[in-house]
Amino acid sequence: MDTIFVSIFIILAGGTAALFLSRRFILMQRVVIGTTALGCAAGLCYALTRLFGNTAVATATWAWLHIFELSFTVDSVSLFFLIPVFLIPPLVLVYSLDYLTEGKKNLRIAINYFLTTLLVVSMVMVVTAANMITFALAWEIMSIASFFLVIFDYQDKEKRKAGYLYLIFVQGGAMFLFAAFAIIYQHTGSFDFAAVSTMPDNQKLLVFILALIAFGSKAGLFPLHIWMSGSYSSAPGHLPALMSGVMSKMGIYGILRIYLLLDQPSPIFANIVLICGILTGLTGVVYALVRQNIKKLLAYSSMENIGIILIGLGIGMLGAGENNQAMAFFGFAGALLHVFNHSVFKSLLFMGAAAVEQQTGTNSIENLGGLLKKMPITGKTFLVGSTAISGLPPFAGFVSEFLIYYGAFQGVDTHRLSFILAIFAIISLALIGGLAAAVFTKVAGLAFLGAARTDKVEQAQEVGFSMKLVMILLAGACLFIGLVPAPFIRTAFAGIRDITFIAGYDSQAFLATATQLSQTTLLFVCIVLLVALLRQFLYLNKRIRQAGTWGCGFTKPTVRIQYTGASYADEMVGFFSWLTPVTRLYSGITRIFPRRATWHMQSEDVALMNYERVLVRPLYNLVYKLRWIQHGNIQLYIAYIIAAMIVLLVFVL
Amino acid sequence: MDSVLSFCCALLIAPLFPAVIQKVKAWFGGKQGPPLLINYYTLLKLLQKGSVYSTSTSFVFRLGPIISAATGLMLLLFFPFAGATPLFSFHGDVIILFYLMGLGRFFTILAALDTASPFEGMGAAREAFFSSLAEPTVFTILFLFFKISGSLSFAGFFSSPTPVALTGGYGAAVLLAAAALYIVMLTENSRVPVDDPATHLELTMIHEVMILDHSGPDLALIETGAWCKLLFYTSFLASIIWFPRFDSCLVNAVLFYGVVALIAVSIGVVESITARYKMNLVPKFIMNAFALVFFVIILTMEFAQ
Numbered sequence: 001m002d003t004i005f006v007s008i009f010i011i012l013a014g015g016t017a018a019l020f021l022s023r024r025f026i027l028m029q030r031v032v033i034g035t036t037a038l039g040c041a042a043g044l045c046y047a048l049t050r051l052f053g054n055t056a057v058a059t060a061t062w063a064w065l066h067i068f069e070l071s072f073t074v075d076s077v078s079l080f081f082l083i084p085v086f087l088i089p090p091l092v093l094v095y096s097l098d099y100l101t102e103g104k105k106n107l108r109i110a111i112n113y114f115l116t117t118l119l120v121v122s123m124v125m126v127v128t129a130a131n132m133i134t135f136a137l138a139w140e141i142m143s144i145a146s147f148f149l150v151i152f153d154y155q156d157k158e159k160r161k162a163g164y165l166y167l168i169f170v171q172g173g174a175m176f177l178f179a180a181f182a183i184i185y186q187h188t189g190s191f192d193f194a195a196v197s198t199m200p201d202n203q204k205l206l207v208f209i210l211a212l213i214a215f216g217s218k219a220g221l222f223p224l225h226i227w228m229s230g231s232y233s234s235a236p237g238h239l240p241a242l243m244s245g246v247m248s249k250m251g252i253y254g255i256l257r258i259y260l261l262l263d264q265p266s267p268i269f270a271n272i273v274l275i276c277g278i279l280t281g282l283t284g285v286v287y288a289l290v291r292q293n294i295k296k297l298l299a300y301s302s303m304e305n306i307g308i309i310l311i312g313l314g315i316g317m318l319g320a321g322e323n324n325q326a327m328a329f330f331g332f333a334g335a336l337l338h339v340f341n342h343s344v345f346k347s348l349l350f351m352g353a354a355a356v357e358q359q360t361g362t363n364s365i366e367n368l369g370g371l372l373k374k375m376p377i378t379g380k381t382f383l384v385g386s387t388a389i390s391g392l393p394p395f396a397g398f399v400s401e402f403l404i405y406y407g408a409f410q411g412v413d414t415h416r417l418s419f420i421l422a423i424f425a426i427i428s429l430a431l432i433g434g435l436a437a438a439v440f441t442k443v444a445g446l447a448f449l450g451a452a453r454t455d456k457v458e459q460a461q462e463v464g465f466s467m468k469l470v471m472i473l474l475a476g477a478c479l480f481i482g483l484v485p486a487p488f489i490r491t492a493f494a495g496i497r498d499i500t501f502i503a504g505y506d507s508q509a510f511l512a513t514a515t516q517l518s519q520t521t522l523l524f525v526c527i528v529l530l531v532a533l534l535r536q537f538l539y540l541n542k543r544i545r546q547a548g549t550w551g552c553g554f555t556k557p558t559v560r561i562q563y564t565g566a567s568y569a570d571e572m573v574g575f576f577s578w579l580t581p582v583t584r585l586y587s588g589i590t591r592i593f594p595r596r597a598t599w600h601m602q603s604e605d606v607a608l609m610n611y612e613r614v615l616v617r618p619l620y621n622l623v624y625k626l627r628w629i630q631h632g633n634i635q636l637y638i639a640y641i642i643a644a645m646i647v648l649l650v651f652v653l
Numbered sequence: 654m655d656s657v658l659s660f661c662c663a664l665l666i667a668p669l670f671p672a673v674i675q676k677v678k679a680w681f682g683g684k685q686g687p688p689l690l691i692n693y694y695t696l697l698k699l700l701q702k703g704s705v706y707s708t709s710t711s712f713v714f715r716l717g718p719i720i721s722a723a724t725g726l727m728l729l730l731f732f733p734f735a736g737a738t739p740l741f742s743f744h745g746d747v748i749i750l751f752y753l754m755g756l757g758r759f760f761t762i763l764a765a766l767d768t769a770s771p772f773e774g775m776g777a778a779r780e781a782f783f784s785s786l787a788e789p790t791v792f793t794i795l796f797l798f799f800k801i802s803g804s805l806s807f808a809g810f811f812s813s814p815t816p817v818a819l820t821g822g823y824g825a826a827v828l829l830a831a832a833a834l835y836i837v838m839l840t841e842n843s844r845v846p847v848d849d850p851a852t853h854l855e856l857t858m859i860h861e862v863m864i865l866d867h868s869g870p871d872l873a874l875i876e877t878g879a880w881c882k883l884l885f886y887t888s889f890l891a892s893i894i895w896f897p898r899f900d901s902c903l904v905n906a907v908l909f910y911g912v913v914a915l916i917a918v919s920i921g922v923v924e925s926i927t928a929r930y931k932m933n934l935v936p937k938f939i940m941n942a943f944a945l946v947f948f949v950i951i952l953t954m955e956f957a958q
Contacts, residue, residue: 369769370709370769372711372713373711383713383763387756387759390755390759391752392752392753392755392756392759393749393752393753393756398749398752402745402748402749405748405792406745406748409796409799409805412796412799412800415954416954419954420954423793423796423950426792426793426796427789427792427793427947428789429792430788430789430791430792430793431785431786431788431789433752433755433785433788434755434781434784434785434786434787434788434789435785437755437758437759437762437781437784437785438778438781438782438785440759441759441762441763441766441777441781442781444763445762445763445765445766445767445777446766446774449711449713449763449766449767449769450709450766450767450768450769451709451769513743513744513745516743516745516746517743517745517749519741520741520743520746520749521749523727523730523741524723524724524727524753527723527726527727528719528720528723530723531719531722531723531726531874532719535715535718535719535870535871535874538700538869538870538873539703539704539869539870542702542703542704542869542870543703544703544704544705544706545703545704545705545706546705546706546707546708547705547706547707547708548707548708549707549708549709549768549769549770549866550707550768550770550772550865550866551770552772552855559769561771562769562770562771562774563766563771563773563774563775563777563778567774567775567778568774568777568778568781569778570778571778571779571782571932572778572781572782572785574933575782575786575936
């Protein structure tokens with residue numbers, strides 16, 4: 001355990017040093033990156049060695065404020081979650097080397113670095129917390145730090161608004177978390193996580209639902225997701241990689257942790273999680289489809305992936321509830337592996353989006369195009385990330401989705417509701433996969449391929465070295481995990497070994513399948529190479545010409561006639577209009593020689609619409625009626641305080 | 654040895670079946686139609702030509718055909734044609750193969766978008782949409798077949814003690830699943846009533862418009878991939894409908910490809926007697942397949958326990 005504290009200390013020390021070094025910008029960046037890399041490397045080594053060691057469990061306790069105990073513990077699940085927590089931040093910071101450059105905002109960038117390290121440390125603490133006090137403390141630090149990261153550009157009203165929305169959701173979520181903890185404390189009389197399982201069974205469901213809302217608001221569960229698109233597109237470009245790639249997984253960790261702590265494999269938990277997963281995944285992918293802003297699109301795609309992870313967890317819980325060990329094993333393992341994989345390719349994609357924004361000043365698909373030729377490394381790595389996140393072989397996403405499918409297929413022997421849910425899980429995974437491919441062909445195909453739509457895009461240049469390096473590393477990781485999945489599958493298996501429901505499951509048979517899976521992907525890559533060679537051979541001594549694209553005989557094409565993101569998604573949006581109502585405003589053509597015509601299309605988020613209608617309006621009306629309480633008369637305010645104290649005294653006496 | 658022979662045989666015979674479809678359509682139209690070997694001639698012709706590339710394209714445009722052809726070949730490597738053991742097979746191969754087909758589609762779409770042509774974008778959008786609707790149907794069918802045969806590989810579907818077959822114990826369920834698979838086949842292979850491979854207007858095409866700008870050997874690779882895919886789907890159906898169990902491989906193969914040819918004929922008949930649907934009806938048509946197979950799943954819920 002000590003290694004973890006040492007690494008926490010190193011990371012925080014670097015972050016604090018940044019505050020004092022803001023005048024010496026380059027030095028500051030190097031110090032922060034160096035210390036974070038060192039601390040994270042130490043932590044990563046610890047997590048991996050313990051994960052594969054004889055026993056994963058370790059504990060440590062500190063007294064805090066004389067009354068409370070800060071206690072920490074690790075088991076295989078938390079060790080697994082530590083891997084992305086320690087792996088992604090150094091990469092993000094290296095990326096920031098060329099992304100955040102010296103200028104007017106030096107101090108603000110220094111504070112940003114400090115908060116980033118604070119975020120990393122708080123995530124480590126969330127994952128290792130062993131009692132409610134520690135967990136709540138870490139959770140709050142994480143939320144506050146990330147809130148300040150989101151409002152980096154606080155002068156911009158839109159970005160500030162996105163930050164406030166985020167704050168409302170994380171703090172609202174925390175409220176539910178405290179409610180859940182309060183119920184637990186009421187029944188067990190202890191803050192210790194170990195005591196949670198002793199609470200009466202009839203209260204466990206309530207605690208689980210409260211915790212699901214709390215953690216779901218962090219992970220971006222439907223309908224608690226509406227803060228995501230705003231805050232991911234407001235934070236400085238490298239941070240969404242950290243927030244979506246790693247921080248949203250803390251929500252997943254919380255859901256899994258509370259489920260394990262409650263220690264009751266009732267299928268009802270599984271049903272809730274699975275249905276939430278399916279809903280979140282589907283709405284996420286449909287909303288991603290209708291966004292034209294790459295960062296917002298990626299934010300919704302995070303939601304989709306959270307859905308996939310929850311489907312995996314749900315399958316695992318269903319297996320635990322049905323006493324179907326194989327199903328539980330592959331469900332949990334697939335979910336964990338997808339947590340890791342998603343942190344890799346989603347970071348990559350957010351970095352690509354930030355690179356595009358840095359070079360072109362826009363993130364709107366409608367204004368980009370042809371970037372692959374201008375920014376070859378960014379383009380190619382983005383293409384790899386797109387393929388990986390669509391769950392296609394031979395890249396990372398496929399491996400974890402394969403595990404989840406494999407688990408869901410084991411549900412073939414279950415009955416009634418479990419059977420129906422298993423088949424729904426498969427159907428929605430397939431549908432989400434198909435639509436995700438549509439989403440990412442849209443963003444990769446329209447932003448990076450084709451022809452540039454504006455002059456600014458035409459003049460875009462490749463980004464700096466450190467950014468390229470990190471993107472290449474992550475893209476390489478996507479390919480490597482896809483081609484050689486066995487070690488990663490093994491790590492996921494090691495990650496779930498402390499889950500009691502699946503203790504003793506023999507995974508050897510599957511590892512043979514994993515080998516064959518890897519051989520198949522390698523075989524495919526070989527065939528691709530062979531066909532490519534054959535193609536080279538076929539083109540020997542052939543006449544190859546360049547010409548314009550076939551335009552149906554149209555002699556004056558412009559780049560604006562290219563298919564746009566909106567038109568690409570149009571038919572699909574029509575099909576899913578019950579999920580995303582679309583408003584179209586068209587000026588129409590009224591004259592024989594038409595003048596300016598306008599066309600505006602906007603797709604709504606049903607969650608956002610209904611919050612407005614169900615929650616915000618009534619609340620606003622209520623508060624408006626109570627305005628007389630706040631009248632500005634200071635004497636009366638003091639009277640309130642005295643009245644409140646008297647009422648409290650009555651309770652105490 | 655059998656496996657290698659079966660693979661080579663499948664690869665060689667694949668271009669024949671689209672020609673069968675064309676021939677049937679020609680007969681219905683009262684024409685003689687192209688010779689049955691037309692696709693072999695086309696292949697030879699394409700291989701001799703050079704290519705014209707659009708100035709807006711990048712390496713992705715050249716990668717598309719390679720991936721299409723490679724996924725087509727992968728299908729042939731894993732499918733047990735005429736009951737012969739395929740070259741490769743493992744528990745779970747169905748999932749990866751359908752995902753590889755997804756990869757082929759992904760790169761075909763990207764290659765189409767790389768041309769910066771509005772027509773090809775239109776085709777790409779439709780392809781992405783319709784195939785994502787077909788995907789759930791496919792996986793529900795796989796789940797059903799897994800329930801019947803206890804296996805997750807193509808070879809296992811047909812060689813398990815309880816094989817997936819119309820003549821087996823689950824005949825009625827398999828019949829509906831086969832009907833759903835037929836619809837998926839029409840969708841995935843761009844046949845009428847989803848897509849019309851013989852249409853002449855870019856605005857109404859799906860698959861054909863996506864490959865408008867490909868030429869020469871690149872086009873040949875795309876066509877090869879498409880032929881392999883058609884052979885795969887027709888063979889999948891053929892294996893379900895009728896499963897040859899003679900001792901002689903040769904007899905098996907002849908009978909098997911006979912059935913495949915009959916399915917190709919049936920596609921030709923369908924294409925001749927139906928018009929393609931309006932675009933907004935296509936999703937409903939595909940969802941019909943899903944409804945069918947989901948109904949079967951509900952029916953089989955309490956089976957075999």
